[in-house]
Amino acid sequence: MNTRQTGNVYEQMAADYLEKQGMRILERNFRRGRNGEIDIIGRDGKYLVFVEVKYRSGDEKGNAAEAVTTAKQRTICRVADYYRYLHHYGEDTWVRYDVVAIQGETLHWIPNAFPHHYSARS
Template identity: 40%
Template sequence: MQTTKIGNKAEEQACRFLKFQGLQILFQNFKALPYGEIDIIALDKNILIFVEVKYRKKTNFAKAEEVLTFSKQQKLINTANIFLQQNLEFENYQCRFDLIAINEEDINWIKDAFTV
C-alpha cells in the first residue's frame, strides 16, 4: 500500500479514536507552507489540541512514538502559530500538542507529547 494511503488510513483511525474519546475534530491536514502540516486539530472543551499521527507497521526499529523529532516539533509549533493567526476565534484557548502513535493496531495517545 502506498505511503500516502497508509498515512490517510492511520489519520482516519486516529480521528475515530479521538471522537470516541469525546473530542471534536475541527480540521484534518491543516497546511501552512513552508512549515508543514498538522494532521488533526481537535477541540476538547476549551483546549485546542494539535495532533501528530505516527504509524509504524513493524516495531523492530523505532516505535511510532519514538520518531517525533525536535525538527518536526518545531514545524508543528510554527504551523500551529499560523493556524492561530488565521483563526482568531481560538486565540484565548489553551493549546496542547499530542501524539497518536499507532503500532499495528495498538493506539497510544500521548497527551502533551511536547511543550512549547
Template identity: 40%
Template structure:
C-alpha cells in the same frame, strides 16, 4: 498506510470525546497538521505516526526536538488563521498507531508532548 493510521487516530480521538475540526491542514511550506481537534475548550494539534508492527522504531519515538518546534510553529499559524487561541489554550498531542500483521491496530495517545 498513513491515511489508515490517521483514520484510526481520528476515530480514537472522537471516542475520547474530542471534536475533530480539520484533517491534513496545510500551511504552505511550513508543513501540515495531521489532525486539529478540540478537547473541551483546548485546541489540540495532533501528530499521527503510523508504523507496521516490528519493522521500524516505535511511532512515539519519531517526535524529535526539531519536529516539536515545527508543530509549535504550525499551531501558531493555525491560531493566526482561525481567529486566535481558545480560552483553554493549545496542546500538542501525538497518536502512535502500530499496525500488526494480524488483528486490530494498537493506538497510543500521548497528550502534551511539545
C-alpha cells in the same frame, strides 16, 4: 497501498478514536504551504489540540512516538501558531500538542506529548 494512502488510513483511525474519546475534530491535514502540516486539529474541552499521528508497522523502525523528533515538534508548533493566527485564537487560548502513536495494531494516545516550542521564525 502507497505511503500517503497508508497515512490516510491510520489518520482516520486516530480521528475516529479521538472522537470516541470526546474530541471534536476541526480539521485534518492542515498545511502551511511547504512549511509543514498538522495531521489533526481538534477541541478537547477548553483545549485547542494539535495532533501528530505516527504509524509503525512493527518494532524494526523503532517506536512510533519517538519518531516525533524535536525538529518535527518545532514545525508543528510553527504551523499551529499560523493556524491560531488565521482563525483568530488569542494568546489566552489553551493549546495542547498530542501524539497518537500506532504501533502495529496498537493505538496509544499521548495527550500533552510535548510543550510549545517558541521560535523567532514564523
